[in-house]
Amino acid sequence: MKVLVAVKRVVDYNVKVRVKTDGSDVDIANVKMSMNPFDEIAVEEAVRLKEAGKASEIVVVSLGVTQCQETIRTALAMGADRGVLVETDATLQPLAVAKLLKAVIDKEQPQLVILGKQAIDDDANQTGQMLAALTGFPQGTFASKVDVAGNELTVTREIDGGLETLQISLPAVITTDLRLNEPRFIKLPNIMAAKKKPIETLTPAALNVDVTPRLTVVKVAEPAARAAGKKVASVAELVEKLRTEAKVL
């Protein structure tokens, strides 16, 4: 079984982003970039499937600027076999990402496609579902457990109020939730080995995909900051403040 994993280069989760002074966009010049944490979980799951003898090849795909190669290299160091970069400076919205990934899938014909449930920059939580729609594949979103048996996939999903288990047929799209696995630390020799693994570069034009945005960002702003309150010295004082000052008890 061939597995395709989509990995996105995002602002590192430890960075607190700032809005540009003209309010046109967020300022991400010179901030630390990393692989989207949910995509690390996606790569890890693919590598575990390969280690268990269930996956034969892992292809990682990233869409965006040249530096997405670093994100692909990270995935290769974790254990993926080869990379595909769809290189573009254009801003990509989830529908465009899904269309580009579908074009790559048409070429690669994977049986299983794994994405993160959301990218931690734009927090859209759409791409996997859209990709499933465009390919006609069933979807197992927010997965916390995945089992492959023959042509079927059993997926446990984190939903409001509990867990849901579905059986879906391959080919299929999975999106990862936090509890699916814990990604491995990358060892130095693997980083060296990853440098020799191939990365193919494509473009949206070569894939014949129109990536024109459908949404325009009118402005961005920082939300009103919460003022820090006061420290109280005792439980009695806390209860009294909640009753008489905040009037919430």
Place this chain on the structure above:
Amino acid sequence: MSVLVIAEHDNHQLKAATLKTIAAARKISSDIHVLVAGHQCGAVAEAAAKAAGVTKVRVADGEALAHQLAENMGTLIAGIAKEYEAVLAPATTAGKNYLPRAAALCDMAMVSDIVAVESADTFVRPIYAGNVLATVKSSDAVKFVTVRTTAFDADDSNSGSAAIEAVAAVADSGKSRFISAEMAKYDRPELTAARVVVSGGRALASADNFKSVLTPLADKLGAALGASRAAVDAGYAPNDYQVGQTGKVVAPDIYFAIGISGAIQHLAGMSSSKVIVAINKDEEAPIFQVADYGIVGDLFTIVPELEKAL
């Protein structure tokens, strides 16, 4: 033109998230239709018909819709979406699952998790864990939108009397099958709708402590229980307790953050709470920067004391 709201329900009860989504829809149009898709869900349709502001309820009743599988929901919604100027669903795990699928089937974009409606095509949504609010305008013919329910006030006056009509249910895709659900039974209010939330972090140190220390306080306050990711990852609390960027978003009157450091990913889920109370032994913990009231000290002595003082 009219707006379609997709109902959140369990085939028996209409969920409060639907009323909040209707509240957002009323900022776009005064002609609101609600789609109830399920199996043997007549009671839900009747409840939806009474919801304030609703002009029509459309019911798709069929076995293939019993568990709202995304494949079938996507096809159903995409089939009628073009009759509307906008299609709204709550940003619950259900809405997040099927709405992007429906949007892509119509070759249209989606706007996720809106917190305000600026106009019929312009919406405000948080990005970067809520550190930035983006105002986005959609140029698509149908606006597909999921709604952050804590940002809109439900009108629960039940003053509506909409007509109910049937729409054809879709055939099963044959590609996915519901196996089982393990739903936690809670005798306390639902996390996203609770007036008071008591949340615990890594400091609770075990599932037993989580229960024995926090439950009495939550019981006394009639509160819902929540948790940080660290507490959920460690197995102290169930998955769906997680509050934050990648968990649930809550906005109660009082939020107790107990043994939680206040990482931005956690703040993303609770910083719209009216009053935040932090209990932490580290006076430098970032949670104190957003808390209205903070107590520095050991939670294992403070929480029981607090429970007694209430």
